[in-house]
Amino acid sequence: MKNIVIFGAPGSGKGTQSDKIVEKYGFKHISTGDVLRNEIKNGTELGKTADSFIKDGKLLPDSLMTDILASVFDKLVPTEGVIFDGFPRTIAQAEALDKMLQARGTEVKAMIELSVPNEELVKRLLLRGKISGRSDDNETTIRKRLEVYNTQTAPLIDWYEKQGKHYHINGVGKVDEIFDAISAVINRLA
Ligand code: ADP
Numbered sequence: 001m002k003n004i005v006i007f008g009a010p011g012s013g014k015g016t017q018s019d020k021i022v023e024k025y026g027f028k029h030i031s032t033g034d035v036l037r038n039e040i041k042n043g044t045e046l047g048k049t050a051d052s053f054i055k056d057g058k059l060l061p062d063s064l065m066t067d068i069l070a071s072v073f074d075k076l077v078p079t080e081g082v083i084f085d086g087f088p089r090t091i092a093q094a095e096a097l098d099k100m101l102q103a104r105g106t107e108v109k110a111m112i113e114l115s116v117p118n119e120e121l122v123k124r125l126l127l128r129g130k131i132s133g134r135s136d137d138n139e140t141t142i143r144k145r146l147e148v149y150n151t152q153t154a155p156l157i158d159w160y161e162k163q164g165k166h167y168h169i170n171g172v173g174k175v176d177e178i179f180d181a182i183s184a185v186i187n188r189l190a
Contacts, residue, residue: 001106002027002081002189005088005097007156008114009149010142011121011128012171013178017114018085020179025186027081030072032065034086037134055135057144059089059152066096073100084108089153094160109189111160112182114171118146 004027006014018029036054039047046068053060069087076082088094101107116124122142129137136145160166167185171178 001079002110002186003084003101003106003108004081004186004189005084005108005111005160006114007111007160008171009116009118009121009153010145011124012114012116013175014085014114016175017179017182018083020175021083021182021186024183025081026079027083028076028079029083029085030069030076030087032069032086035068035072036060051135055141057136057141057148059148062090062092062096065089065093066100069093069097070100073104088156091155091159094156108160108165110167110185111156111165112167112169112185113157114169114178116171120172121146 006018008014015031018031021027022029036050040051050060065087073082084097088097097108125137125142126139157166169178169181
């Protein structure tokens with residue numbers, strides 16, 4: 001199974017590229033952000049908890065996210081591969097993901113990082129905010145999310161690099177060109 005972590009700051013294009021990976025390779029896509037927004041929409045208890053963190057641009061607790069991820073993963077029908085989008089966001093989550101996959105006889109094959117400069121991210125997210133209606137796509141929350149990314153999430157680049165699983169891709173440019181670079185990585189995976 002080709003399990004791939006699609007990685008990058010908010011606004012780096014993970015969701016857009018994930019859709020293209022699903023279309024070309026038939027992989028399943030797990031977006032923890034989408035899972036949480038769906039819970040919010042349905043007014044569940046989890047949704048209420050998630051809403052309070054997301055509005056502030058904060059991460060939900062690792063243990064809660066790890067449980068959510070395992071339950072979503074276990075509902076997937078057997079597949080060629082899974083794209084993890086928005087998880088892991090901390091070292092603790094990456095360790096939990098490894099454990100979870102190991103217990104199921106599989107592993108993360110690659111972490112594909114989309115790198116985009118900060119000011120470009122802010123621009124993209126403000127633009128998205130105009131149409132998405134997301135409670136976290138406003139300037140204050142965007143700055144907070146980028147700070148959280150830089151302090152809590154970016155250390156995962158080194159973490160995966162040390163395991164020889166990190167692939168860096170320039171996330172600025174045409175969507176299709178970025179996707180070609182991603183495809184080249186996926187095609188090379190055993
Ligand atoms: P983006 O990448 O644009 O920030 P996401 O849709 O991936 O957006 O996530 C939106 C919000 O959901 C995050 O800011 C965070 O509050 C919460 N969230 C999503 N995934 C996780 C996770 N793995 N751990 C903790 N919080 C998460």
